[in-house]
Amino acid sequence: MLDRTDDVSVAARDWLAAFEASLASPDGSLEPLFCGESYWRDVLALSWNIQTLNGADAILKQLRPLAARAAPAMFQIDPDRAAPRWVTRAGTSTVEAIFKFETKVGRGHGVLRLVPDAGDGNRLKAWTLLTALEELKGFEEQLDRTRPRGQAYSRDFRGPNWLDQRRASASYADRDPAVLVVGGGQAGLAIAARLKQLKVDALIVDRWPRIGDNWRRRYHALTLHNQVHVNHLPYMPFPPNWPTYIPKDKLANWFAAYVDAMELNFWTGTEFLGGTYDEARERWDVTLRRADGTTRQMHPRHVVMATGVSGIPNLPDIPSLKNFAGRLVHSSQYEDGEDWSGKRAIIIGTGNSGHDIAQDLYSSGAAVTLVQRSPTLITNIEPSAQLAYAAYSEGTLEDNDLIAASMPLKLARRSHQMLTEQSKKFDQDLLDRLARIGFKLDFGEDGTGWQFKYLSRGGGYYFNVGCSDLVASGAISLVQFADIDGFIAEGARLKNGDIIAADLIVLSTGYKGQEFLVRKLFGEDVADRVGPIWGFGQAEELRNMYTRTRQPGLYFIAGSLAQCRINSKFLALQIKAIEEGLLPRA
Incomplete structure (x- = not known):
């Protein structure tokens, strides 16, 4: 050997x-x-x-x-x-x-x-x-090997300066973009930045009033659960003095700086209302509603949906919830526990958001009950949850991204089964304490762990940053959803007759799949033509992600910052190849 x-x-x-x-x-x-x-x-x-x-x-x-x-x-x-x-x-x-x-x-x-x-x-x-x-070949990215000279070399003192040109470019007063990117989170920024370097005109539209609001408006205590060296956007790595776990507001502000630095065209406060595809013209007819209430019709050749793994809150059918007299919100609407100090809260759902919200409320002085609907994978944030990213602690980002892209699904599953077994050994004490109080544990399909839970369903796990310890100790109460008889004005009534009083109920019940959004925005025919989005099909690749779909001109990008950084390159290359006549549209 x-x-x-x-x-x-x-x-x-x-x-x-x-x-x-x-x-x-x-x-x-x-x-x-x-x-x-x-x-x-x-x-x-x-x-x-x-x-x-x-x-x-x-x-x-x-x-x-x-x-x-x-x-x-x-x-x-x-x-x-x-x-x-x-x-x-x-x-x-x-x-x-x-x-x-x-x-x-x-x-x-x-x-x-x-x-x-x-x-x-x-x-x-x-x-x-x-x-x-x-x-x-012939369409290489416009990086420093072709760095533009700018206006310092030859200036027109009476003509538009850089800022004038940027404003004109972003206004789209006299043109439509080639690509409309719907969603201004990491997915939208990554694909728009890649297209910019390939000289493909792209406009990002996002319904929030400020760039980065998709992170900024999340609950107060949120930080990323994976480490900084994994999470860079294309072309602009985070500064070396950044914390290991990035706070949501810091990331949101970086998004705004990134848009400015990469000269991306971005319309805030703009809602994508839907569109239809004209096959003869090979263009979309889409409608946007601007922040001032006006609408704008556009006709891009490509629409990239960058709205996340899912964008529509999943509201479970629990008929008796209508009886509850307190405040009822989905986790996407939850902001801060300070308003609930001294109050009582029920959190339905035991994924990352459910645990984090429960811990935030508990830390603010609320009495919290966590309701478990289905078995949940629990892993400590360190070292267990970071084992999947161990390779990124050495070598270059470019090499590690390529290595990550090189792993076929079957071997990736095998790797994560091994990592899950290793995690279980690291976390054994916590897992035993949770099991003793009746918390139902899960380790993913065939023991493949949290990563494959995310890739197949977008959730169903929690990276423990302390809430599991609070649950195991009884500081945060645990109730199984199966033990609830129904909801009443005062809170929840258990099958044994006990009442769990509540002022607030948070539905941490995840989101519907992207196909629901496609159906809403593009209609039944397009949704049926595209089919399932996210999760794995027979081809052993994420379904309809980062690639052409059966609907010409419609694409999807979502996932973690790393997934978006890696796969935005490949999606941008396909769109560029279509623009240059090297590749058919579907």
Whole structure:
């Protein structure tokens, strides 16, 4: 088994050379290069799709015809990225190498993982392969290699200055944007910034009055639950003096600064009322309502929905809630516990928001009862919840993003099963204390943990920053929803006859899926054509995310800051390729 860096580099280089030669020759055999259990994830580079193929037979069946069309060549270890090395991924020791290559239309990066084949003399063969499009030839991002000269070099003292030009650009008085981005959170900012660098005219619209309000208006104590080094937006990393866990208002202010620095066109106080697609014109007819109440008709070629994993509060059908005489709000409407000092509150739902709101109310002096509707995954925020991001604590952000994109679903599930088992050991004392008081615990489908709960349903877990300890100790009361007979004016009546008095009930019950929003804004036909959004389908990729959908000109981007940073590049490249006639619309 190879163990020297030079040998590892040679092995990776030789595999890439053999791979390129086999692809180029009609008689070349690819079969000896792949393990039986192997995975190929292609992100636009050869297929123009985001897809994963499992098993050597499936890979070999598609690889050659796709390569014949894309003409991949010039495969070589990228000297500017992490050097080939032995690593452990999904419990398997493997050689990992980052490489670069070219196709007819673009340049790409990839990740190759080699493992010894015991059935073939321990010859190193491909276990996983990523081929990802990085840029389009002739349409490269406008970064410092093409930094504009600006007006200092040649100024028109009587003409518009930079601010005049920015205001004119953002007003859209005489044009429509090529792309309308609906939603100004991390998803909207990331895709708009990527499009800006590709010279695609994009306008962000958001219903809130200030940039960043989607974070600023959340409950008072909120901070991000993952660490700062994972959460950068494209092109502008957070300053090195930022805290490990970013407060919501600090992030909101950064969003505003980001829009200004990246020169993104952004309309605040603007509601997207819906639209229809004109197939003959290949444009949308959409209606926007501005902050002053006026409406504006626009005709973009593309609409990107960047409204989050979901945008419509899920209000469970609990008929007796109408009997409650106190204040009833969804978690999205909750702001601060200070107004409830000395009062009594019931929180329905035990995900992140439910726990955080319960802790905020308790810290403000309220008497709090947490109501559990279904089993919940609990993990301490440190170290357990951060295990998934361990790779980001070393190496460059660019390398880590590429490595994250390279993991096929099956191996990602295996990795998270291992991380979940490790987390359970770290958190055993807390989990035991919760179980003793009747808290129903869950560790995800097949033990895949919180990450896959998020990717499949957008919630169902809590990163413990203290609330679980309060629940376990009895400082915050716990009631199972199944034990509630119904709600009355005073609060909740249990099946045993006891009354839980309340002045406030918070429904921390999550949100409806994005398909509900699509149905509302675009109609039944478009919603049926697009189908389910988020979660995994048979193709082992997030459904209808970051890619063309069956509805021409309609796209979806959502997720964490890291997901949006990584996948905004690929969505922007598809839109640019469509704009330049390199790719059909659907």
